[in-house]
Amino acid sequence: MLEAYNENELVIHSSSKKVFVLVIAALAFVVAGGFLFWVGLTDEEESAVLMVVGIISIVFFGLCLLYLVFQLFNKKPSLIVNDEGVTDNSSAISGGLIPWQDIEEIILYDYMGQRFIGLNLYDTEAYLARQKSMTRMLMKANRGLVRATVNITQASLPYPLEEVYEVMMNKWENVHLRQP
Structure with a gap:
């Protein structure tokens, strides 16, 4: 049975290890988005697509990263x-x-x-x-x-x-x- 449970209440805190792994993953996607954006700046043929995908990745996973860092310190x-x-x-x-x-x-x-x-x-x-x-x-x-x-x-x-x-x-x- 769950160790965080007594007969009246179950209280669960986030797993810091799991949240840290998610922080690393989100950071990797932000970096990948930055790389795609940078390649889009230098590649003339598919520059617009790469830049848009890069910006979307940076914004979305950047927001995820902010939330996850907050979760690491949230009690x-x-x-x-x-x-x-x-x-x-x-x-x-x-x-x-x-x-x-x-x-x-x-x-x-x-x-x-x-x-x-x-x-x-x-x-x-x-x-x-x-x-x-x-x-x-x-x-x-x-x-x-x-x-x-x-x-x-x-x-x-x-x-x-x-x-x-x-x-x-x-x-x-x-x-x-x-x-x-």
């Missing part, structure tokens, strides 16, 4: 599962506390080789309306790609998602069994 838990609900701070588009009463379904699924815990909500639009505008926009874009409104990935968590899912399901079922 806030990535995930909290307790009697209130699930507090998700595990990604850049995390939405904070989601009460158990708002969760319609919890699923464990794979998408593009990555494992996720998905939370489908009774009222997705009300949940999105509570988010900051940038988070809301990213969540809406993400919604078309994955199977759930809220998605928790294995990427930076130090425990297997199957164990986290089991704890979440037990808490969720207890709340739903108590409701009339």
